[in-house]
Amino acid sequence: MFYLYHHHDLDRLAELLAVLLGRSGAPPLAAETVLVPNRGVSRWLQMRLAEGEGVAANLAFPLPAKFFWQLLSTSLPASPDSSAYERENLRWHLYALLPELAGEIPRVAHYLEGTPAELRRWQLAEQLADVFDQYLIYRRDMLADWEAGRG
Structure with a gap:
């Protein structure tokens, strides 16, 4: 229940x-x-x-997201082991995207030019994943606006 x-x-x-x-x-x-x-x-x-x-x-x-993902994955046997939106998975996706984003966003490029570059890239991916994880919990309205191209 x-x-x-x-x-x-x-x-x-x-x-x-x-x-x-x-x-x-x-x-x-x-x-x-x-x-x-x-x-x-x-x-x-x-x-x-x-x-x-x-x-x-x-x-x-x-946490609610983890609980409901586990509930969903036990109900749907073809579902992946974890959500792409879990903080740990999101961190790796962002880590892979950061070099591309550095070409488009000068502030990201400037930050990633510091040493040690790979550590800075990892730390930025970690911070961004944490922010997005918090948005999934507390600011779904902002995420919906971004997805719709507003904001």
């Missing part, structure tokens, strides 16, 4: 999660899955649950 809870106060959500986990009725060794917006919330939530309950075990805290 999938439930969605939202609130502006993370402490209240953590309290609600502790209550729900306590009365879930699931077997004690059954894993529970809780989607989180980022790894920081995952760590905080694990510590908060452990403080209140004494232990926080057998809990999975995937």
Whole structure:
């Protein structure tokens, strides 16, 4: 079953999660899955649950994109192992595109001329992949505008 809870106060959500986990009725060794917006919330939530309950075990805290990709890939056997839009995959795609972009964007070319060039290229690909990953989560409207040629 999938439930969605939202609130502006993370402490209240953590309290609600502790209550729900306590009365879930699931077997004690059954894993529970809780989607989180980022790894920081995952760590905080694990510590908060452990403080209140004494232990926080057998809990999975995937990010939404990863969770839904895994769900999709188990439902559709012909799907690839990972999404092209996962941050790690996107980093490699951007790394491959950066030399071409350097020819079109002088600021990129200037940055990539620094030494060590391959490290700078990798770091820029990493930063861009992180930005696009954040856009996929928080700024889908901007991505839709770019795709439509607006902005």
